[in-house]
Amino acid sequence: MSETKLQPLAELQQLENADYRPGKIFVATLKRELQLALRRRSDLVNPLIFFLMVATLFPLGVSPEPTILATLAPGVVWVAALLSTLLAMDSMFRSDYEDGSLEQILLSPQPLFVVVLGKVLAHWMMTGLPLTLMAPLIAVMLFLPAEGMSGLMLSLLIGTPTLSLVGAIGAALTVGLRKGGVLISLLVLPLYIPVLIFGTAAVEAAVTSLPLAGHLALLGALLALGVALAPIAIAAALRISVSG
Amino acid sequence: MPRWFYQLASPRWCYQITGKLLPGFSIAALFLIVGGTIWGLAFAPPDYQQGNSFRIIYLHVPTAYMAQSIYITMAIAGAIGLIWKMKVADMVAKCCAPIGASLAILALATGAIWGKPTWGSWWVWDARLTSMLILLFLYFGIMALNSAIESESTAAQSTAILALVGLVNIPIIQYSVDWWNTLHQPSTFKITEKPAMPPEMWIPLLILVIGFYCFFAVTLMMRLRNEILRRERRTSWVRELLMQQRG
Numbered sequence: 001m002s003e004t005k006l007q008p009l010a011e012l013q014q015l016e017n018a019d020y021r022p023g024k025i026f027v028a029t030l031k032r033e034l035q036l037a038l039r040r041r042s043d044l045v046n047p048l049i050f051f052l053m054v055a056t057l058f059p060l061g062v063s064p065e066p067t068i069l070a071t072l073a074p075g076v077v078w079v080a081a082l083l084s085t086l087l088a089m090d091s092m093f094r095s096d097y098e099d100g101s102l103e104q105i106l107l108s109p110q111p112l113f114v115v116v117l118g119k120v121l122a123h124w125m126m127t128g129l130p131l132t133l134m135a136p137l138i139a140v141m142l143f144l145p146a147e148g149m150s151g152l153m154l155s156l157l158i159g160t161p162t163l164s165l166v167g168a169i170g171a172a173l174t175v176g177l178r179k180g181g182v183l184i185s186l187l188v189l190p191l192y193i194p195v196l197i198f199g200t201a202a203v204e205a206a207v208t209s210l211p212l213a214g215h216l217a218l219l220g221a222l223l224a225l226g227v228a229l230a231p232i233a234i235a236a237a238l239r240i241s242v243s244g
Numbered sequence: 245m246p247r248w249f250y251q252l253a254s255p256r257w258c259y260q261i262t263g264k265l266l267p268g269f270s271i272a273a274l275f276l277i278v279g280g281t282i283w284g285l286a287f288a289p290p291d292y293q294q295g296n297s298f299r300i301i302y303l304h305v306p307t308a309y310m311a312q313s314i315y316i317t318m319a320i321a322g323a324i325g326l327i328w329k330m331k332v333a334d335m336v337a338k339c340c341a342p343i344g345a346s347l348a349i350l351a352l353a354t355g356a357i358w359g360k361p362t363w364g365s366w367w368v369w370d371a372r373l374t375s376m377l378i379l380l381f382l383y384f385g386i387m388a389l390n391s392a393i394e395s396e397s398t399a400a401q402s403t404a405i406l407a408l409v410g411l412v413n414i415p416i417i418q419y420s421v422d423w424w425n426t427l428h429q430p431s432t433f434k435i436t437e438k439p440a441m442p443p444e445m446w447i448p449l450l451i452l453v454i455g456f457y458c459f460f461a462v463t464l465m466m467r468l469r470n471e472i473l474r475r476e477r478r479t480s481w482v483r484e485l486l487m488q489q490r491g
Contacts, residue, residue, distance in 0.1 A: 169409055173406060186385045193378060197423070197424040229412065243398075
């Protein structure tokens with residue numbers, strides 16, 4: 001297991017001897033992460049099943065009435081997506097930390113910012129993107145009007161990367177701890193609130209056929225801020241967690 | 245960097261200086277809070293709309309201010325600790341969190357008590373209430389992280405990063421919550437937006453705000469002194485101090 005896991009890392013090591021090329025490092029990290037993720041299929045599927053299950057609880061717990069569910073749908077889909085991203089967050093740096101490859105990454109002369117960004121992007125491709133693709137299924141189950149579908153997909157597409165970026169800060173801060181899972185939720189959930197607010201607002205605007213470009217622009221602004229700043233915090237948090 | 249800034253880095257010096265400052269701040273806090281409370285509760289004129297129930301503002305507003313300023317203090321102290329590796333700054337940041345959290349709880353509780361007579365319900369998803377609740381959650385997260393990490397320096401650095409991330413987020417949260425609220429329920433519940441208060445109403449409020457700042461300084465210094473003694477318990481100066489006190 002550990003041998004197969006370190007194989008893609010070897011490619012990263014080789015690059016260290018080459019010139020300083022952040023783009024290459026980014027691609028190499030992305031490749032490695034995706035390769036590792038594809039080898040552990042159950043980790044890929046679990047958040048999706050969780051997403052489906054949480055969404056199923058609402059008709060059972062609140063009411064199966066289509067009108068009630070339709071009003072709840074934007075919020076429920078968004079909250080479920082948020083919770084499933086959170087569920088997958090703990091594993092982001094954990095296995096790398098446990099087998100020591102995280103230390104190797106930290107020691108490499110390549111910019112940590114870029115490596116972290118690659119890891120987050122891979123994480124999003126394995127959680128946020130499938131969640132976005134699966135969202136229409138849940139939206140139909142919750143009787144979200146068909147007009148809202150575009151808003152839901154677009155807002156999830158722009159919003160979930162921010163969730164991965166912010167969640168990675170929590171994951172990096174708790175990677176050295178044995179029980180990180182619940183703690184990550186405590187740290188990260190308050191920070192998720194703006195994304196949730198703008199995301200559901202976009203869906204509601206789409207349902208009532210109001211213009212949703214403004215909401216999406218705000219989500220995009222949050223994403224831009226996240227891409228620019230979150231990797232700095234993640235990199236600093238990783239250095240602290242590993243050295244401590 | 246001025247000399248006093250470096251001196252602050254020494255726990256011993258910090259212990260001594262806070263010991264000198266503590267009595268002054270305690271007296272100021274006591275007089276300002278007692279004086280302001282008596283003025284506000286007994287002598288300020290009743291509000292023309294809310295009658296006497298508005299008087300809780302004299303407790304609500306200072307606590308709400310404090311909850312926010314303490315967060316900023318904590319984040320700045322955390323940043324100083326992170327950048328200059330100052331132990332004292334780490335300790336200040338650590339001591340700030342429980343004080344800020346308790347004042348946030350107090351602000352929420354007084355807000356709820358105020359809400360009952362004015363809005364007719366204990367809790368309203370008003371933008372200000374909600375952002376105060378989220379601030380409380382941020383405090384909880386920071387305290388949880390700090391207690392989860394065993395190594396004290398790692399805990400201080402990690403919480404400093406979290407506090408800074410939260411600091412960047414607070415304006416975004418505040419703005420998004422404001423925006424969310426106006427989207428859902430446009431101006432149903434609003435206290436008459438900071439009415440142009442007569443001076444006899446806002447002067448006691450100002451006195452109480454200053455009094456609460458002094459109170460924060462007092463509690464912070466007391467906690468900080470305990471924390472310094474606890475962490476420096478193996479150093480010679482703390483032992484000497486204890487020997488002196490024992491007599």
